[in-house]
Amino acid sequence: MTSEATMDTTDGRAQGSARTTKVCIVGASGKLGQYMVQHALDRGYQVVGVCREESVGKLDAFKGRITVIPGATDDREVIRRAVAGCDAVLVVLVPMGVHGYSSGTAQAVLDYAEPGARLVFSCGWHITRDGKDVYSWRLKALVHIAGRLARLARMVDLDDQVEACRRVFASDTRWTVVRGSDLEEGESQGLPVWSRHVGDPILKSNLTRRVDFALFMVAAIESEELVHEAPAIVGCRTPSALAHAATAGDRMAADSRVGL
Numbered sequence: 552m553t554s555e556a557t558m559d560t561t562d563g564r565a566q567g568s569a570r571t572t573k574v575c576i577v578g579a580s581g582k583l584g585q586y587m588v589q590h591a592l593d594r595g596y597q598v599v600g601v602c603r604e605e606s607v608g609k610l611d612a613f614k615g616r617i618t619v620i621p622g623a624t625d626d627r628e629v630i631r632r633a634v635a636g637c638d639a640v641l642v643v644l645v646p647m648g649v650h651g652y653s654s655g656t657a658q659a660v661l662d663y664a665e666p667g668a669r670l671v672f673s674c675g676w677h678i679t680r681d682g683k684d685v686y687s688w689r690l691k692a693l694v695h696i697a698g699r700l701a702r703l704a705r706m707v708d709l710d711d712q713v714e715a716c717r718r719v720f721a722s723d724t725r726w727t728v729v730r731g732s733d734l735e736e737g738e739s740q741g742l743p744v745w746s747r748h749v750g751d752p753i754l755k756s757n758l759t760r761r762v763d764f765a766l767f768m769v770a771a772i773e774s775e776e777l778v779h780e781a782p783a784i785v786g787c788r789t790p791s792a793l794a795h796a797a798t799a800g801d802r803m804a805a806d807s808r809v810g811l
Contacts (some may be wrong), residue, residue, distance in 0.1 A: 571597045574598055574641065575598075575640045575641070576591065578643030583764060584765075598617040598618070609655075634668070640660055641768050642663050653714070678730055703744050730749070730783040735760060736760070742767060743761065744795070752794075755790075758785065758786055
């Protein structure tokens with residue numbers, strides 16, 4: 552795939568090409584990963600999934616429809632084999648353990664993805680690209696206290712997820728880092744809305760359906776607008792998103808009345 556290629560969303564083919572778009576999903580066996588697999592298949596993509604060997608069974612629902620490469624997602628050889636020939640790579644950046652799991656995964660993808668491939672990474676709102684995000688005291692306390700406790704227990708290392716995203720931001724690849732709000736299960740409400748900075752009133756509801764977080768990740772493959780962006784997302788049917796839409800609609804109506 553070249554950087555100029557655009558995708559036909561109805562059949563998963565690059566315009567002007569008979570070849571089906573090939574997508575690698577790193578972290579495919581988790582809840583978010585499984586939703587991404589389904590969305591990708593719905594678009595007609597060829598899917599390669601990477602997950603730990605003990606989690607392969609979680610992908611049985613897709614047996615015969617996807618290729619599964621078992622192994623740790625920070626294993627460079629596993630990633631090298633998985634991303635070969637892929638037009639896009641979707642990565643769940645899991646801050647698991649205290650041995651550089653997230654940064655190791657991100658670096659392997661950055662090193663081995665095909666030139667011009669679309670790279671889409673998932674993380675939380677706590678990641679900031681330019682320091683202009685405005686966080687609530689609740690979120691800051693959660694990251695500071697829970698993050699430290701989890702690291703002391705050697706379960707989670709949020710600092711490593713920060714390092715992983717720093718490496719992505721510094722790369723010259725065609726990346727997007729999707730920053731998710733709090734998540735809930737439920738039927739899809741549609742594509743989430745986004746802002747460049749946490750603190751924007753549109754994000755106030757701080758809630759997204761997990762299935763729609765996955766939808767945004769897959770949709771980002773075809774979005775040139777999102778290349779080199781770190782969108783913070785929220786559900787499109789949340790009160791804050793609906794209030795923003797109503798305000799925008801009122802403004803457009805007022806502009807039309809005065810001939811703007």
